[in-house]
Amino acid sequence: xLLVGVMGGAIWGIGHLMDMPTKARWSMIWLLLVAVLMAQVxxxxxxxxxxxxxxxxxxxxxxxxxxxxxxxxxxxxxxxRVRADGDVAVETPRPExxxxxxxxxxxxxxxxxxxxxxxxKRLRDARILVIGAxxxxxxxxxxxxxxxxxxxxxxxxxxxxxxxxxxxxxHSDARIGMPKVFSAETAMKALNPFVTVRPYNxxxxxxxxxxxFADYDLVLDGTDNFxxxxxxxxxxxxxxxxxxSGALTQWEGQISVFDPAHGAxxxxxxxxxxxxxGLAPSCAEAGVLGPLPGVIGAMMAVEAVKLITGAxxxxxxxxxxxxxxxxxxxxxxxxxxxxxxxxxxxQKAAVV
Numbered sequence: 001x002l003l004v005g006v007m008g009g010a011i012w013g014i015g016h017l018m019d020m021p022t023k024a025r026w027s028m029i030w031l032l033l034v035a036v037l038m039a040q041v042x043x044x045x046x047x048x049x050x051x052x053x054x055x056x057x058x059x060x061x062x063x064x065x066x067x068x069x070x071x072x073x074x075x076x077x078x079x080x081r082v083r084a085d086g087d088v089a090v091e092t093p094r095p096e097x098x099x100x101x102x103x104x105x106x107x108x109x110x111x112x113x114x115x116x117x118x119x120x121k122r123l124r125d126a127r128i129l130v131i132g133a134x135x136x137x138x139x140x141x142x143x144x145x146x147x148x149x150x151x152x153x154x155x156x157x158x159x160x161x162x163x164x165x166x167x168x169x170x171h172s173d174a175r176i177g178m179p180k181v182f183s184a185e186t187a188m189k190a191l192n193p194f195v196t197v198r199p200y201n202x203x204x205x206x207x208x209x210x211x212x213f214a215d216y217d218l219v220l221d222g223t224d225n226f227x228x229x230x231x232x233x234x235x236x237x238x239x240x241x242x243x244x245s246g247a248l249t250q251w252e253g254q255i256s257v258f259d260p261a262h263g264a265x266x267x268x269x270x271x272x273x274x275x276x277x278g279l280a281p282s283c284a285e286a287g288v289l290g291p292l293p294g295v296i297g298a299m300m301a302v303e304a305v306k307l308i309t310g311a312x313x314x315x316x317x318x319x320x321x322x323x324x325x326x327x328x329x330x331x332x333x334x335x336x337x338x339x340x341x342x343x344x345x346x347q348k349a350a351v352v
Contacts (some may be wrong), residue, residue, distance in 0.1 A: 007032060033064055098124075102194060106148050112311075119309030120148060126308045129153040129216040131204055131232055133180040135283065135293030136222030136246045136300065138170035143301035145188040145195050149308070152188065153216060155200035156180045167290045204228055209235035218307055220300050221245040221267075224283060226274035233258065233267035237343045243267065244303050246296040250286050251325035253296035256334065257303055257315045260343040264316035269337040269344070292324050 039047075098106070098120070109115045109123075126149050130137050133156040144152055158180050160171045168180075175183040181199035188197050200212070204223075213219060213235045221232045221243055229245070236243040242259040245267055258266045299320070306312045315331075322329045338344050 114311035115309050123148050124150040127151040127216045130220045132222035133184040135167045136297040138168040139294045139297030140301045145192045151196045153198040157203040167293045213239040218242045234342050244300050246300050252323050254321045255299050256319040265336040266343040268342045269340045
């Protein structure tokens with residue numbers, strides 16, 4: 001059994017050095033245990049390999065069963081955490097027809113040929129998750145609520161600070177010190193009481209990402225750090241959900257729709273690894289124009305509405321870059337990386 005333990009440790013260590021996803025490393029260890037169990041069952045009793053791996057199938061069966069119980073418990077715990085942290089009050093079933101108030105509220109959408117009543121109903125039935133209730137999340141959340149998206153989840157573990165109010169327009173001076181998700185919920189419900197807001201006052205982690213993403217149709221990433229961006233991208237790919245991602249620096253912003261399930265690249269195809277320290281300073285370090293997050297965040301909401309309603313052409317396979325200082329926009333084509341460790345052959349090789 002010592003030999004198998006050493007092999008398992010080597011798999012975990014090499015996977016860590018190669019920056020493989022935790023789930024991929026666990027999958028490889030599970031395959032190792034299954035291979036050892038098969039060796040104990042198939043090989044003769046005096047076979048050296050069987051002797052070196054314990055000589056009996058019984059302890060491996062117990063270990064695998066115990067591991068399965070632990071894995072199941074962790075999955076259940078993660079699911080319960082997601083549900084406990086969110087607004088999980090029983091949602092009142094919505095009637096098929098819009099009320100007179102809703103028809104009047106969404107009239108400007110309904111008369112648009114590309115949206116119409118059918119598209120507005122799709123928005124009402126949609127479930128959108130926004131990661132981050134800061135600069136990008138603030139305008140995106142307000143416009144999604146105003147557009148009548150039926151269920152909006154938002155996850156963030158930060159609190160409102162005085163320095164946020166220069167650009168994070170969903171918050172107010174009176175709500176300084178309040179968790180951002182609850183401050184945002186207050187503003188969204190004040191704007192549109194017909195939407196359901198589900199705040200998650202916590203950081204996005206690997207333990208909850210899969211269960212959380214599975215509950216939504218698409219995800220908007222408005223985070224300001226690379227670790228969370230990579231985590232959100234990997235979870236979106238696993239769930240088969242489109243990821244609308246925005247980013248900011250000083251006077252410039254960018255936006256793209258990452259959607260490998262429909263032939264577009266994922267975030268890691270374009271940004272294989274995070275930049276070295278100091279090459280991509282945060283807004284707090286480098287500064288950011290106050291209205292800039294509003295421009296990019298509103299664009300993110302536009303792409304979300306288009307995706308849900310089927311209107312127009314999405315920014316799949318292209319990235320829009322907006323330079324506020326010179327009033328210029330440009331688009332660049334982006335392509336999938338066949339060896340991407342998240343959505344390409346690299347990912348498939350990691351889990352085989």
